[in-house]
Amino acid sequence: MTAQPAEALRARVSGSVITPGSPDYDEARKVYNFMIDRRPAAIVQCTSATDVAAVVRQAAETGLELAVRGGAHSVPGFGTADGALVADLSGLNTVTVDPDARTARAGGGVTWAGFNEATAAHGLATTGGVVSTTGIGGLTLGGGIGYLARGYGLSCDNLISAQVVTADGQIVTASESEHPDLFWALRGGGGNFGVVTEFTFRLHPVSDIYGGPMFFELSDGPALFAYFNEFIKTAPREWGGFPAFQIAPPLPFVPEDRVGEPFVALVSCFTGSAEEAEKILQGFRDVATPVAEHVGTMPYAALNGAFDALVPRGLQHYWKAEFAGELTAEAIKLHMEHGPRVPTVNSTVHFYPINGAVHDVAPDATAFGHRDASFAIVIAGMWPDPAENEANTKWVKDYDAAIAPHSMGGMYVNFASADDQSKVAANYGANYERLREVKRRYDPSNLFHLNQNIQP
Numbered sequence: 001m002t003a004q005p006a007e008a009l010r011a012r013v014s015g016s017v018i019t020p021g022s023p024d025y026d027e028a029r030k031v032y033n034f035m036i037d038r039r040p041a042a043i044v045q046c047t048s049a050t051d052v053a054a055v056v057r058q059a060a061e062t063g064l065e066l067a068v069r070g071g072a073h074s075v076p077g078f079g080t081a082d083g084a085l086v087a088d089l090s091g092l093n094t095v096t097v098d099p100d101a102r103t104a105r106a107g108g109g110v111t112w113a114g115f116n117e118a119t120a121a122h123g124l125a126t127t128g129g130v131v132s133t134t135g136i137g138g139l140t141l142g143g144g145i146g147y148l149a150r151g152y153g154l155s156c157d158n159l160i161s162a163q164v165v166t167a168d169g170q171i172v173t174a175s176e177s178e179h180p181d182l183f184w185a186l187r188g189g190g191g192n193f194g195v196v197t198e199f200t201f202r203l204h205p206v207s208d209i210y211g212g213p214m215f216f217e218l219s220d221g222p223a224l225f226a227y228f229n230e231f232i233k234t235a236p237r238e239w240g241g242f243p244a245f246q247i248a249p250p251l252p253f254v255p256e257d258r259v260g261e262p263f264v265a266l267v268s269c270f271t272g273s274a275e276e277a278e279k280i281l282q283g284f285r286d287v288a289t290p291v292a293e294h295v296g297t298m299p300y301a302a303l304n305g306a307f308d309a310l311v312p313r314g315l316q317h318y319w320k321a322e323f324a325g326e327l328t329a330e331a332i333k334l335h336m337e338h339g340p341r342v343p344t345v346n347s348t349v350h351f352y353p354i355n356g357a358v359h360d361v362a363p364d365a366t367a368f369g370h371r372d373a374s375f376a377i378v379i380a381g382m383w384p385d386p387a388e389n390e391a392n393t394k395w396v397k398d399y400d401a402a403i404a405p406h407s408m409g410g411m412y413v414n415f416a417s418a419d420d421q422s423k424v425a426a427n428y429g430a431n432y433e434r435l436r437e438v439k440r441r442y443d444p445s446n447l448f449h450l451n452q453n454i455q456p
């Protein structure tokens, strides 16, 4: 961006406008996935909805590409682009809790760490992701899968209203009663419809939980997955969590001689009593003896941040995903072939259950595409060394190609990669055509296109 338009932008906003000449440009242009190395024309560190509206208008007027960034965790790096104007929302980080109404208003750039800290002070929480550094923005707009989903629905199911800057630079409120079509589309349609500058969530009484990880021998994997497939159909809704393939990190509860080996893991989060939780976990111990485990009572927010250190900012990321119905014996066989090859301690494969309260919501009540699924599976390749990009990307692709025939033909948009755009219609499922209609109304020129893009 040349000096003149940058000055024009600076005159329109109160936040910092960082351009290639600025001393902090190289830091400001970084996103969480360091495989993404882009040089935007300007990064605007927005301080208000008015700033965001000014950036949106500037992009529309100048024809510059617009990138929107909340927590910056997008694996495809949708929060930046070469030559783009970036609306960085990380300064919109205020969370205000109304403990009596059990609601929280949170800025568009808040992370789950910030959100949980504010709500935990009142013994309250809502469904968020399993890593606390992730932004509430991208995660909620794509759906939002986490420990509390079986009990309280997806993050987007807990959205009461949103303050949105639309493509024409207007600041509107979307809720069941105002702009209801927009509100419908925001709940699963990703960043396609506008910039959410403030989310209002419903909260639930959650403070201490009983949970943590258990590690099992790979040889017990087939029995454990088969057990999990049945267990989860009738498991109490207070139980959230997922089986995984995971290399054991060097933690005190892992036998020293097993650190660095791949295992089938189970991560649990139970919001009921410790006794009831133990009964559930005993069911797994009856199937197989854990090699290591670290379960107990802890604050929900502590579990939410427990795995942050495994996935620090700055890794290389390449992910694929599938929605699946049953974990059939044939599918489990393929998982047991590819999962144990998980290449680094940062990489993982998670099998998130999609049932309980998520299935209480009608499939067309929000834009989230696949409430008919039983599992959202993510093959999350993450590693520090760019020299391993080719080999590790290949692991992810080969794994996904093997299990795809056993999937439902769609994936969770928040786990999709940049090369998954051709699958967008399948990923939004039966809601895709209505999403296109809403897109035509709210963003006919596709200003918001750096996302799993819905063509108007």
Ligand SMILES: Cc1cc2nc3c(=O)[nH]c(=O)nc-3n(C[C@H](O)[C@H](O)[C@H](O)COP(=O)(O)OP(=O)(O)OC[C@H]3O[C@@H](n4cnc5c(N)ncnc54)[C@H](O)[C@@H]3O)c2cc1C
Pocket: 032, 067, 068, 069, 070, 071, 072, 073, 074, 075, 077, 078, 079, 080, 089, 108, 109, 128, 129, 130, 131, 133, 134, 135, 136, 137, 138, 139, 140, 141, 142, 143, 144, 145, 146, 190, 191, 192, 194, 195, 196, 197, 311, 414, 415, 450, 451
């Ligand atoms: C380590 C890690 C763990 C994860 N764990 C989970 C998990 O447990 N559950 C889960 O469901 N997902 C999870 N995800 C996926 C996550 O939902 C997506 O990466 C999501 O895009 C992250 O949101 P963000 O705001 O941090 O990302 P950003 O990169 O800031 O945003 C991604 C895109 O979302 C849109 N967007 C973000 N904020 C806004 C806003 N306020 N208004 C409008 N559009 C916006 C924009 O299109 C933007 O380009 C995880 C991702 C990572 C990297």
